[in-house]
Amino acid sequence: NAGVTQTPKFQVLKTGQSMTLQCAQDMNHEYMSWYRQDPGMGLRLIHYSVGAGITDQGEVPNGYNVSRSTTEDFPLRLLSAAPSQTSVYFCASSPYDRNEQFFGPGTRLTVL
Amino acid sequence: AQRVTQPEKLLSVFKGAPVELKCNYSYSGSPELFWYVQYSRQRLQLLLRHISRESIKGFTADLNKGETSFHLKKPFAQEEDSAMYYCALLFASGGSYIPTFGRGTSLIVHP
Secondary structure: OOOEEOOOOOOEEEEOEEEEEEEEEEEOEEEEEEEEEEEEEEEEEEEEEEEEEEEOOOOOOOEEEOOOOOOEEEEEEOOOOOHOOEEEEEEEEEOOOOOOEEEEOOEEEEEO | OOOOOOOEEEEEEEOOOOEEEOOEEOOOOOEEEEEEEOOOOOOOOEEOOOOOOOEOOOOOOOEOOOOOOOEEEEEOOHHOOOEOOOOOOOOEOOOOEEEEEEEEEEEEEEO
């Protein structure tokens, strides 16, 4: 099992550009989520999904879109990148929402 | 509203000293609490959760509902315990359970 994979590992964007951060898991987990990690702010939930076709907003959803067309994939889209979105992004999955979360390796994003 | 507070950004101790990483929570429902750890260049991973009541790598954490705390303790710190530690609370929202994390405590264990 690869577990939770994220691509790319690093990305530099210019303000206004759009991009998609990829997340995939091969554990057949129903629950998936995206976090951003900022110094002194801990992990903040951006969006989450309790199953294919179902997504919902977390604590800091503005500027991000998600979709969940399959159980395995949960991409995060930045519509128009802003410097405030410079962060490390983590994807996580879990068999269901009350269980331990399994994290990906993270994507370090810099927006200039 | 639900909240997790980790009052210490940084905790610095010497090897062999006792360690306590504090976590306080605010939640009107029945709390489910976790400790996650992130070692250097590794993924975030679960350290322990309160319902399992087990000791992992010598760490324990007891849920104290009266003090709304879930402090992480280890009697004798080791250098390999140096890492970032996050306390997390699961709260019920709209039919799902959503985790909220504290801001994290960086533990440094000196030789």
